[in-house]
Amino acid sequence: MLMNEKIKAAEVELTGLQGEDLGIIPTRDALKMAKELKVDLICLSLATSPPPCKLVSRAEYLADRDQEKKKERKEAKGIKVKEIRLSAFIEDHDYDTKKRQAERILQAGDAVQLTVRLEKKEAEAAKELVQQLVKDLRHCGRQDKGIQVSGKQVIAHLLPL
Incomplete structure (x- = not known):
């Protein structure tokens, strides 16, 4: 999962904090917006161009990831x-x-x-x-x-x- 400066694409398809679509904008502007809001820019997938990215607080992102892993483990257990x-x-x-x-x-x-x-x-x-x-x-x-x-x-x- 790529975050912040590790995203190398020239432009990204950005989604806001409340899930609103902010459109396709340059990566520099998206990073500047993330720093102003004190959140992280997370790349959701590298399969499409421009890559879809989302503004998310780090704590929320980590909690969602842990919850998904827990759900996957439970499903794998049977x-x-x-x-x-x-x-x-x-x-x-x-x-x-x-x-x-x-x-x-x-x-x-x-x-x-x-x-x-x-x-x-x-x-x-x-x-x-x-x-x-x-x-x-x-x-x-x-x-x-x-x-x-x-x-x-x-x-x-x-x-x-």
């Missing part, structure tokens, strides 16, 4: 899947606690796997419990696949919105 285990016959308070936990995970950008371990003949009750939980979490997550009922457990996957 989505984690976190499991929440339940029992088929759960108390209301415990249900609310698990629901809040799932909401927190979904709002943080991670996926949730709801798992109900089965004992004896609990398959229908477990399936109804998972359906209710998926319905209650619809505002912060969407169901990935259908509810999977296997021999020993009932599973549902929720992805963040």
Whole structure:
């Protein structure tokens, strides 16, 4: 990223502090304007002629760059899947606690796997419990696949919105 005197182009396409278009002006005039406003002249791209440049305060520029890097790292990391285990016959308070936990995970950008371990003949009750939980979490997550009922457990996957 080129800044201030390192910009060697004869003229630049300048954008002001509030994003207003100032047109194509000589680089010397753009540098003089940046010094008067006590900000930096930053070249956004060298691909076009004249290069687009912007008047930006250094602190704002550094904060934006750090925020973009942080966002790129988060996107590169991908989505984690976190499991929440339940029992088929759960108390209301415990249900609310698990629901809040799932909401927190979904709002943080991670996926949730709801798992109900089965004992004896609990398959229908477990399936109804998972359906209710998926319905209650619809505002912060969407169901990935259908509810999977296997021999020993009932599973549902929720992805963040």
